Amino acid sequence: MRLASSAITVAALVLGFAAIAQQGGSGQSPAPAPAPNPTAPPARNALPQVDESALRYFASQGDTRRVNAEIARLRALYPNWNPPSDLSQLSSGGGQTPVDPIIDRLWELYREDKIADVRATIAERQSSDPNWQPPQELLIALESVEARRRLTNASDAGQWRTVLSVATETPALLTCANVDVMWRVAEAFAKTDQPNRARDVYTYLMTSCTNPGERLATLQKALEFLPTNQVTELLQHERKTGTEIDNFDSIREELARRRVEAASNDGKTTATPEDLAAVERLARGTEEAGPVLVLGWYNYHHGNPARALELFKTALDRKGGPKAAEGYAMSLRALERLVEAEAFAYEWREQAPENMKVYLDIATALLSQDPPPRLDARVVARIVPVVTGQRFPDGAQALGWYSYNTNQLQTARDWFRQALSWKPDDEPSAYGQALSTQRMNDRAGFNAIATQWRGRSERIADLADGTLRGQAAQPSLPATQQARTVEMTPAPRSVPAPVEEQPRVVVQRNTYQAEAAPMRETVVETRTTQGSAGGRRNCIMTRNAEGLSPDAALGLGWCLMEANRPLEAVNAFDQAVRRGSGRTREEAAYGKSLAYLRKNLTSEAAVAAAQAPQTGERRVELGASILTQRALAAYRDGRYTETLLALSERARLVPEQNDLMLIRGWSYFRMGRYDDARKVFKAVEKTGYSEEAAAGLNAILEVTSNVRQ
Known part of the structure; x- marks a missing residue:
């Protein structure tokens, strides 16, 4: 082990901090200063004059750990010095001048870590004998211990620049004999925005130090303070041969878990099969919920809510807590199992702010379905106090549309008013209030609303002008609902009651009705029986497509399309695209595009269509369907120039x-x-x-x- 040169290298690394501190931590690395040497360098080929009193004392006590540490320290200070081959020479004095008994006493106190007593004894001896001097090695050792204490205390207090200053002043500390000090120096570099210097310290430890436990601990420390790619680089120093072989499997598993976790928060980033397999092994090898949660969120954000649901259920069984419940409820919603999702999310709503947000989001989606669902009175009764307690305008708006679509006009108007009291600039709620008031033939009330909103809502202005009289198409609710914890407020005086018959609003014809008619009548024609060989198949029970062959996954996808479950079909088609080839891959890409079109996910449909070559006929069909949806979406949003562009592009494909x-x-x-x-x-x-x-x-x-x- 080349401790001397290594110590000088890392000392030079740390000594560069002084210039950095003056620059305010800019991260620029000046040329490192050489490590100080407390003794003058000996002449070439001359033996250094080394005070071996400490080494002699520790050898006499049989303290092997201290002997090795002292040898390492002396080698770092005196590169040309070598310890005696027979340490017994040290314990017997080795023929050298007898040692003053006071020296042995001082080293004994030092060994017992009684540094204050050592200083006191030295002062006492010098007061009686002014010419007496303690061994230089003892003084250096004392300074080293005191410096280590100052550095440790500064580290514990989070005084990172003090840590680096002490290390700069005492480079003898920076050896493998003081691994804990080196860890603290690396942390100080990381906490002062110098990650590359922290990496250099960890690299020094991995290349110079031999203790297997300390090497593994070094990587564990690096995991805390370095980016994943730099920790991965440190793994190249793993020792795979020799008497002390490293085992860094736990580090590799943690790195894989981190990469999958990063990908789980970004649907555009895909984890490698090797990383996913590593996290799967972690999940199987422990009863903790952590790895299962990572896999659950990865599957959720990568379009596989059915698999995510299974994983979140496992995490719940492992006491994964609110985060597992959040994922489980969101997966139910993604699978359009809104009734189950609402009941489950209700039980967890108080556990964390995220759980309350998810519950409000699911309750809003449940109420906003078209046609309105047949809800048990108990479901609506438990939604109402949560919406009012959280003062959630989107939830109040959803209750308004639910009441409106079930012909409870007074209740609908009350809920729209409530939503506006919480969010005065909420145009959709104002529009709902205007419609409800108009349907109730409350002319004065309607005129008041129209006067207030005419300049801010084209729809309300059209209602007032008679151009959309009676038209009650429900606008889309905001995509994002934010839960808020605020004071409780009373619910509106009416609560939507369960309705046996749910009449749809009758749309009266008028001069301008034809303008909206195309929006209601235009549909994207998609075939959902491609690949079907035996009529309608039974796929009521959702199966995970991961374990199916490409052909079986393709069949499941078409079955789910026939059952009008396009999001689940996407997962099945995706499995067939990834693992299939030739005709199977082509059919799967085609089906995946149709599934996305069914849900008006035009961009996703376009991407899916490009995943495998299609016949000319299908390219035209998919292109026309995608452009149709783009035109309709642009028209709904009032983006008429984009509407015309999409229609013109479509007209080049089909009449x-x-x-x-x-x-x-x-x-x-x-x-x-x-x-x-x-x-x-x-x-x-x-x-x-x-x-x-x-x-x-x-x-x-x-x-x-x-x-x-």
């Missing part, structure tokens, strides 16, 4: 159907391009859509007549 031509016409109308709109409506009129086309032409006539007047 434009009448309902999409109507959308084109109304887009021109909304943009004020009345001549273009008139041409489109007249073209539609010739195809037999005379009533819808006439509505558009009449609207153009009304607008242009008003302009001329």
